Amino acid sequence: MTAMGAGGEWWDLTDAAGNRLGRTHPRADPDLPHGTFHIVAATWAVGPDGRLLVAQRAATKTFPLEWEFPAGSALAGESSRDAAARELGEEAGIQVDPAHLRPVGRSHERTQLVDIYVVHLDAAVDPVPQPEEVAASEWVTLAEVDRRRREALFARPWLNRLDLFWRELADAVAAAPGGRPS
Numbered sequence: 001m002t003a004m005g006a007g008g009e010w011w012d013l014t015d016a017a018g019n020r021l022g023r024t025h026p027r028a029d030p031d032l033p034h035g036t037f038h039i040v041a042a043t044w045a046v047g048p049d050g051r052l053l054v055a056q057r058a059a060t061k062t063f064p065l066e067w068e069f070p071a072g073s074a075l076a077g078e079s080s081r082d083a084a085a086r087e088l089g090e091e092a093g094i095q096v097d098p099a100h101l102r103p104v105g106r107s108h109e110r111t112q113l114v115d116i117y118v119v120h121l122d123a124a125v126d127p128v129p130q131p132e133e134v135a136a137s138e139w140v141t142l143a144e145v146d147r148r149r150r151e152a153l154f155a156r157p158w159l160n161r162l163d164l165f166w167r168e169l170a171d172a173v174a175a176a177p178g179g180r181p182s
Contacts (some may be wrong), residue, residue: 010076011038018106018113024076032111040159041084041103042071044118044169045094049178051125051139052169055091058135063155065135067148071114080115092108092137093128094121104168107161114157117164118172142173 074083127137
């Protein structure tokens with residue numbers, strides 16, 4: 001079955017280590033077989049001034065109007081890195097070469113393994129949000145990300161991920177030419 005076969009999108013099933021099991025699962029079915037996972041890929045896009053791209057979820061999605069980083073499920077046959085680049089393009093209109101995405105870490109969640117990548121952009125880019133997915137996008141400082149995190153303005157899954165990878169996020173911002181450590 002292809003990633004966009006009859007009935008919508010399909011995911012590769014993996015084990016807890018992210019190894020593909022040679023089986024797919026329709027996205028429309030929320031019940032993954034016990035002990036299996038699917039891959040979600042997210043990108044921290046860091047501008048040359050050290051600001052981070054955040055997106056506000058569309059009002060029609062779960063966690064409506066809450067903030068997150070561009071992310072989405074890897075489709076069947078797609079690598080995590082390719083999915084991260086695709087989602088950044090789809091949700092923010094920012095095209096990057098998947099080879100430029102640097103892995104940050106993986107969050108093990110109930111039915112998904114969330115791979116987080118960082119990409120440092122050489123130039124400021126105006127995001128073009130995809131209205132079905134994103135209500136708004138903006139470039140913010142690490143301090144603003146932290147304020148929204150403390151005020152629980154990020155979608156609940158992102159609150160946990162930010163807690164888990166806060167030091168890595170701060171390091172990614174500091175690595176930008178105009179980034180500031182915090």
